[in-house]
Amino acid sequence: MTFSAAMPQTLTDEAQKRAIANAVWTDLLWLMPSDRTVTVTVQDGSVAVDLGPPPPAPVVPAH
Numbered sequence: 001m002t003f004s005a006a007m008p009q010t011l012t013d014e015a016q017k018r019a020i021a022n023a024v025w026t027d028l029l030w031l032m033p034s035d036r037t038v039t040v041t042v043q044d045g046s047v048a049v050d051l052g053p054p055p056p057a058p059v060v061p062a063h
Contacts, residue, residue, distance in 0.1 A: 024040075032038040037052030 033051065035055050039050040039052075041048045041050075
């Protein structure tokens with residue numbers, strides 16, 4: 001799990017990030033595909049979800 005921000009972090013910021021990460025872990029992670037990157041952005045009460053590209057299809061040899 002990674003966090004980034006342009007402004008200096010405070011202990012309160014760290015606690016809030018940890019609480020959000022824990023909520024995602026316990027309540028949302030099971031909904032996310034395990035083979036794709038999922039990006040969730042929240043701004044001004046709106047939530048946007050982007051899914052990364054699917055993995056390449058397996059190559060099935062032609063016999």
